[in-house]
Amino acid sequence: MGLINHVFNADSLKKLYPSNLGIGHTRYSTSGISELQNCQPFVVETLHGKIAVAHNGELTNAAQLRKKLMRHGVGLSTSSDSELITQLLAFTPPLENDDTADWVARIKNLMKETPTSYSLLIMHKDIIYAVRDPYGNRPLCIGRLIPVGDMNGKGKDNTETEGWVVSSESCSFLSIGAEYYREVLPGEIVKISRHDVQTLDVIRRPAGDPSAFCIFEYVYFARPDSIFEGQMVYSVRRRCGQQLAIEAPVEADLVSTVPESATPAALGYAQKCGLPYVEVLCKNRYVGRTFIQPNMRLRQLGVAKKFGVLSDNFKGKRVVIIDDSIVRGNTISPIIKLLRESGAKEVHIRVASPPIRFPCYMGINIPTKEELIANRPEFHDLANYIGADSVVYLSVEGLVSSVQESIKARQDNNPKTHKSFIGKLGHCTACLTGDYPVELEW
Amino acid sequence: MGLINHVFNADSLKKLYPSNLGIGHTRYSTSGISELQNCQPFVVETLHGKIAVAHNGELTNAAQLRKKLMRHGVGLSTSSDSELITQLLAFTPPLENDDTADWVARIKNLMKETPTSYSLLIMHKDIIYAVRDPYGNRPLCIGRLIPVGDMNGKGKDNTETEGWVVSSESCSFLSIGAEYYREVLPGEIVKISRHDVQTLDVIRRPAGDPSAFCIFEYVYFARPDSIFEGQMVYSVRRRCGQQLAIEAPVEADLVSTVPESATPAALGYAQKCGLPYVEVLCKNRYVGRTFIQPNMRLRQLGVAKKFGVLSDNFKGKRVVIIDDSIVRGNTISPIIKLLRESGAKEVHIRVASPPIRFPCYMGINIPTKEELIANRPEFHDLANYIGADSVVYLSVEGLVSSVQESIKARQDNNPKTHKSFIGKLGHCTACLTGDYPVELEW
């Protein structure tokens, strides 16, 4: 429980050093003690030794699977899918005469019982299994430690620096001296041992179902230097900005960003429009962490606490601000107010993703339907509500094509060897369209 | 995890206030994060709702029971008996068609599967079951909240102050405004609801087996004001001191104690011998908590850090020191040295319990056989080893008779109505004699 750098401090890390493999998962803690038992990995002792499971995602049929286990007399000590998955692996029949634990058979059995969404790391003795659900909804990729050549007279292949790492996002590899190797494919079961990465099986989706990688990883969650489906997130975001410039151009003097996540889209928009890219805000790194609560005065003033304003850069100008998404609408209003009070002549908002309208049941924390600005009456006159001269969102089609364009190009160029996307290409746009990749059971 | 007053601070208690029942268990933490999952109570969700289990003791056949559950496909997430007990309760067959959870039947089933040692609190919805194993190895007793009469015009029975409490030791009742009601009997299943305490069943021991309450609770663990088997611990300890005076008198000028646990025995010894009781040591409350580690100098000096010395009280005198037990022998040596250097003419040690020689498998943390002074060569010349003029332990018979004397008297006086000790009276003296109450399975 707690921040990573508090939990994995010098002392606790020292205890881990003699080890040579391990798994874990960083999750946002919501609140308090009750979450403690949901820490990952979940570890149980079975007849065949201990297994540990780290899980990213949310099982869409968790309720049915919990009941099934309880009906067999298994008490569940947490509300987490990690325990559920672990006990399902332990429980897998036939239990009689089960002298050898065929973990691969157990994993396949698990994958047949639940369609999505899960990226899993399962550790047993000296093996780690990396598994992605057949829809590929959550990301998972493999990296390889970069060998240090000529170290102490040893060659490039000296085993001390050999090893594999698995992560949701490839951006984590660089800072530990590893390099991107490849994605785990939708439905793939990969066995990782000291020297080897080996595909054991690939479980297919029902015929006709497209893959369903979460499109919001591209729009919002992932770091721009991460690679999904063969493309850098930064490039997708810039294409979204370019597409937005095509869909919703505006006569203005300059294009800017709400730092920092919308910057790639803003640069793409500016380039496509031929307008200069100019910074209008700088991050105020201090305010967000203080206990100085906004009092009545500050609320009345509508202060944009998180930002400083570079007024000399836009006084008397018509400004286009690119934002990556507008979820509740309460962040952009004070920014617009601030820009106007600091001298902006016009403020136009362009959003590099479509409006969010629906809940996610696959592991992403989205505000309730009522809180989403796109489901509220104010949405019909949004520019007025947030104080902008105009506001336009990217279309769903525009987003999907920005994401799929280069994947398709590569598939077309190289239909045989490009194995990354088995079956029909698709993306999960459920939060934007309400089209969920699998039927939801309750 | 942590100290009670850190865990149950003002904030965390506020969250508990609306509740009207709860269970828990305070255990010595040994070290670090790995123990976290052994915190009690253990809670699982079952088909019939959540159950929570708090457990004091250690199952002598835990290994077999764990294997049995794992053979049925239940993964065990901790090494604790609490989880084991909880999953055994959840698992109890017949599982098919088990539409109603007959918790009492499940508890009886559990008690048939494991003979000792356990005192349990099991919570389900608005009921708490209090259970003691058939040998009565671990203590468990019930208290009643003292009604506050004429409070705001309400009578003595006003329900707001009505309630029951259950504890290992009765000494805990007074400070929360409760009074001792009665012990849970060996093998008894008690159902506690808002208004009522009701015996549901009493599971018997195998014919001929005597009861086996841990005799070391009397000697060392319990607080002197606690009541077990109808008698105050303080009185038993004083009788041990008197018995020791009969078994091992000594010509001396005064009797004293190693504060504070041996004081009742010292007063009993002094009274029986007709010698004055005098204080020779006072507790040094500070030293034990500082980080000032004993350096080479202090170790060479053999400083008795925990105590101050009241030298004027015994200069030139022959001193008898009563100690409650000598486990490793490294505490008493510096005390004897200190008394001699401060002017004691002779120092005789009398120990108000027999030497510990055997491990405990029923939940008490005892040093390894090799560390126990009674199993070491130095034991043959112990007085010389610790620097005393003489040292004598209480006999096992002397201890047992000091403990059982008044229980037997009460049973003789009132054989019918005195229900507290069903079957043959006995005590577990395994750590002193090696006679374990049940056969140990490995």
Next chain:
Amino acid sequence: MGLINHVFNADSLKKLYPSNLGIGHTRYSTSGISELQNCQPFVVETLHGKIAVAHNGELTNAAQLRKKLMRHGVGLSTSSDSELITQLLAFTPPLENDDTADWVARIKNLMKETPTSYSLLIMHKDIIYAVRDPYGNRPLCIGRLIPVGDMNGKGKDNTETEGWVVSSESCSFLSIGAEYYREVLPGEIVKISRHDVQTLDVIRRPAGDPSAFCIFEYVYFARPDSIFEGQMVYSVRRRCGQQLAIEAPVEADLVSTVPESATPAALGYAQKCGLPYVEVLCKNRYVGRTFIQPNMRLRQLGVAKKFGVLSDNFKGKRVVIIDDSIVRGNTISPIIKLLRESGAKEVHIRVASPPIRFPCYMGINIPTKEELIANRPEFHDLANYIGADSVVYLSVEGLVSSVQESIKARQDNNPKTHKSFIGKLGHCTACLTGDYPVELEW
């Protein structure tokens, strides 16, 4: 700021290890951040190097001295007497041509400016000066590290273990391997260097003024194994109990104590009366540290939270309870109630010190006059107010004679060599009698 064992933890102690001398003072913190600057020692840089001052006591003419310094342009950064003393030492004229810092002359000058109360440690370079005010109001004594003989082939005098320690209470010496050497006399300036303890001067009181060591150190503050004025505190307390038995006997069955500070007096009282000494309460070590606040119920029940009750020891008996002092009267009431409800036939209270009636201006934290039970109307029928069958305090004369008896005997036996009490023997009884040792200036 904080508890000693938090401040002086393993890390901070490591930084101190290379040092070979140091001073400090442990004070009760009252509350919050504002006290930080009052931490001791107070250190300033002067023309002649740094000096550090640790101070126990309270200057009776602090206000005048502060004004004097400020009139010379010295700003005072705290409200502490330590800074005041330090700046007075720095300021001492003549300042012109003051090429050598004559610290002894500065200390003497300081002592002429303020009569009491102060025990001081002043550190400058490799010298520590230990100073006690002429009235000897606060305690101060010197200990010597016990040499470890034949260590690594070195003799008893090997310098590595040589050294001196100074403390308010001699009880602190034992646990660090030191032994009591002697008291610092009233008015004495002692210079302590590596190998030597040397009296530099003794500043006398005005002719006729008796010494004025705080009598409450004997009654309440000091640990029983400490030595003041040549006698053990424990012995004085036992004599108070004996004297109380002479002044206020009672027909009863047993004598007991409010553990633990009143035990010496209780044993003295019991012995003088010929009544048995019996324990009726045991300390409840847990309750005081929890956050479980006494609610309305517990207050109504008047629970004596700090104690367990050993009811079998006094059921049906007439009990005399010896307490060391009754300040506010709110501690003893619930104890009496508890004893009665647990079966005591009569409860008589005997207090081994006189009632406190007056404030202390010499460094002791005493409740306000209004809070002191002896100044309240209830005092006239105190037995009734606290629920006792009778209550009697020790007389002031009885206390003074218990304290001075053996000092006078020693002085009579050895008028020449016994230097400890220069001039007329007296004790400060201001909180009991209102007679302050010096006239108070405001």
Next chain:
Amino acid sequence: MGLINHVFNADSLKKLYPSNLGIGHTRYSTSGISELQNCQPFVVETLHGKIAVAHNGELTNAAQLRKKLMRHGVGLSTSSDSELITQLLAFTPPLENDDTADWVARIKNLMKETPTSYSLLIMHKDIIYAVRDPYGNRPLCIGRLIPVGDMNGKGKDNTETEGWVVSSESCSFLSIGAEYYREVLPGEIVKISRHDVQTLDVIRRPAGDPSAFCIFEYVYFARPDSIFEGQMVYSVRRRCGQQLAIEAPVEADLVSTVPESATPAALGYAQKCGLPYVEVLCKNRYVGRTFIQPNMRLRQLGVAKKFGVLSDNFKGKRVVIIDDSIVRGNTISPIIKLLRESGAKEVHIRVASPPIRFPCYMGINIPTKEELIANRPEFHDLANYIGADSVVYLSVEGLVSSVQESIKARQDNNPKTHKSFIGKLGHCTACLTGDYPVELEW
């Protein structure tokens, strides 16, 4: 001591709320307990009440002033200039007959005794004096709380929201609902009371000395949205980039930045050269805060831990990287290596400030002369040392003109009314040139 949001938490702020004025200063703590006493403000009691002083800067003649005070018998409890300033204010003669504290006279006297560098806030009763040294070396500016109109029926002038704030940097005003009012001028003494800001006096520099505001505030320390001398820091930095493009152009495909401080200069450079501005790195927010220390492997790999790499943006391209300064040279090397390994064809470094060569004695923490890359042999072949294809710094003249250009333009336009820079305009470039604004005394 500690982080602002730990020290000023909800509890400690609550205690401050009833107050209506206050001062403080945030300083980098170096290490440990010894710094505690250097916390600001420094507060002393004087004959005329308490004064509190917060100080930014470093007195160039501190050693002489400390000796002077100590010669008058004032002991100094810290090594801080804040205490020194405070005691100098308290001490100011004539002390005899000084019935009224003329604080303004005392401040003027202080300013005559020490030329630089200090920006001060001095609080006494309900007045705050804001003071800047005659050279204006450290910044200081005044803001005004923005009145909230029509609040609860009150007008724009309702006093509840009226007030003044003073800060080193104007960027702090926005987030508390204040707006920039004006700078405190070099040598100015400003009196701030509830309703009014009033210039009491302006102390002049010696004739001919130019003003000496720290040029590194523009280059590095200040936030880009801060305003000094009438211009936004961001604008100065962009001009430095433009000037750098004139001084050191390069044939390349794109211009980029080391995020984020060099971004304004990079945008200026790109615009002036006509090259596209492209992002090549993204900040890795996590690594810097973890306890995962760089081991031998990572050091051998030379991993640029703080950054992620946007390789698709520059593969096969010639890249110009703008950095704001190169101090030690150990940050830029791994970045260049990373860019090359990720596909950059050429990497040219352009530094938007001149090399640092000299220590600062006016309050800025600069590495020792030996650590500064510009003083080391490697500097002669710096491009090779850091692995760049070329490296060029901005000239001192280029920096000074970028800073002074628009100030001079304004002065020329409006010589009478523009009062901000009294006397001759200059800037402190001591760390770049060794020309200190005042002669240093030791």
